[in-house]
Amino acid sequence: MTGCSKPEEGSTGTESSGASDQKSMALVVSTLNNPFFVTLKEGAEKKAQELGYDLVILDSQNDSAREMTNTEDLTVRGVSAILLNPADSDAAANSVRAANRAEIPVITLDRGANGGDVVSHVASDNIAGGEMAGEFIAKKLGGEGQVIQLEGVPGTSAARERGEGFMKAVKATNLELVATQPADFDRTKALNVTENLLQAHPDVKAIFAQNDEMALGALKAVQAAKKDIIVVGFDGTEEGIKSVEEGGLAATIAQQASMIGEVGVETADKAIKGEEVEVYTPVELKLITKQS
Numbered sequence: 211m212t213g214c215s216k217p218e219e220g221s222t223g224t225e226s227s228g229a230s231d232q233k234s235m236a237l238v239v240s241t242l243n244n245p246f247f248v249t250l251k252e253g254a255e256k257k258a259q260e261l262g263y264d265l266v267i268l269d270s271q272n273d274s275a276r277e278m279t280n281t282e283d284l285t286v287r288g289v290s291a292i293l294l295n296p297a298d299s300d301a302a303a304n305s306v307r308a309a310n311r312a313e314i315p316v317i318t319l320d321r322g323a324n325g326g327d328v329v330s331h332v333a334s335d336n337i338a339g340g341e342m343a344g345e346f347i348a349k350k351l352g353g354e355g356q357v358i359q360l361e362g363v364p365g366t367s368a369a370r371e372r373g374e375g376f377m378k379a380v381k382a383t384n385l386e387l388v389a390t391q392p393a394d395f396d397r398t399k400a401l402n403v404t405e406n407l408l409q410a411h412p413d414v415k416a417i418f419a420q421n422d423e424m425a426l427g428a429l430k431a432v433q434a435a436k437k438d439i440i441v442v443g444f445d446g447t448e449e450g451i452k453s454v455e456e457g458g459l460a461a462t463i464a465q466q467a468s469m470i471g472e473v474g475v476e477t478a479d480k481a482i483k484g485e486e487v488e489v490y491t492p493v494e495l496k497l498i499t500k501q502s
Contacts, residue, residue, distance in 0.1 A: 236266040253471030274301035281305040285312035291478035336371035344379020354384035355415035400427030416440040422450030
C-alpha cells in the first residue's frame with residue numbers, strides 16, 4: 211500500500227523514499243500469523259495512509275523478547291508514536307517503558323500492558339464479550355449442562371478478561387465448567403486439547419473458545435468425535451463468521467479488528483498533535499449467530 215511499509219520478518223519495513231520529514235508511526239503487532247491481527251494491521255494501514263503517515267509494521271511473532279527488540283529499534287528510528295499489540299501484557303511493560311524513555315507516546319491495541327505509561331488503550335470490552343458468550347450458551351442449553359473453556363495465551367489481558375466475563379455468566383446459571391485449559395489462541399493446539407478434553411468429559415454440551423482460531427480447531431475435534439456440542443468463538447474473523455453461516459460454529463463474538471487498527475491510528479495522530487485523548491476507547495462488539 212502506497213505510503214505504508216510492508217511487514218517483513220525481523221525488519222522494520224521500508225523507508226519512504228526521499229521523505230526524511232515524512233510523518234511516521236509504528237505498529238508492533240503480536241503476530242501476523244493470525245487473521246484477526248492481519249485485519250487489524252490492514253485497518254491501521256488504511257487510516258495511516260488517509261492521515262498522511264508512513265506506517266512501520268513489525269511482527270513480534272508472539273515473542274516478548276522480539277517485541278522488546280522491535281520497540282527499542284523504533285526508539286532509535288524516531289517514530290512519532292507506537293501502536294503496540296502486546297504478545298504478553300506483563301512483559302509488554304518493558305516495551306512501553308523503553309518508549310517512555312524516548313518520549314514516544316504508546317497506544318495499546320486489543321491487549322493492554324501491565325506497566326509503563328500508556329497514552330490510550332483501544333480495544334473491545336473483552337469482559338462483556340466473554341459474558342455475552344456465556345449467556346448465549348446458557349440460553350441454548352436451557353441454563354444447565356457441562357461446558358469447557360479454551361483459553362488464549364496465558365498472561366494476555368484478552369485471555370484474562372474474556373475468561374472473567376465468561377465465568378461471570380457461568381456462575382449466574384447452572385452451567386457446570388468441567389475444564390478450562392489454554393490452547394494459546396492456536397487452531398492446531400485447540401484441536402489437540404479438545405480431543406483430549408472430550409475423552410475426559412464425554413457429556414460436555416458446549417465449548418467456549420476465546421478466539422475463532424481455537425473455536426475452529428475445537429469444532430474439528432467435535433465433528434471428528436461425532437458429538438452434538440455447541441462451539442462459540444470470539445473475534446468475528448471472516449472464517450469464523452463463514453462457519454457460523456454454514457452451521458458450524460454456533461456463534462462468534464465479533465470484534466471489529468479493522469476498526470481497532472483505524473481508531474488506534476486516529477488516537478496516535480491526536481497524541482502526536484498534543485490533543486487530548488481518551489484513556490480507554492471501546493470498540494463495539496456484536497454477537498453473530500446464523501439468524502443474525
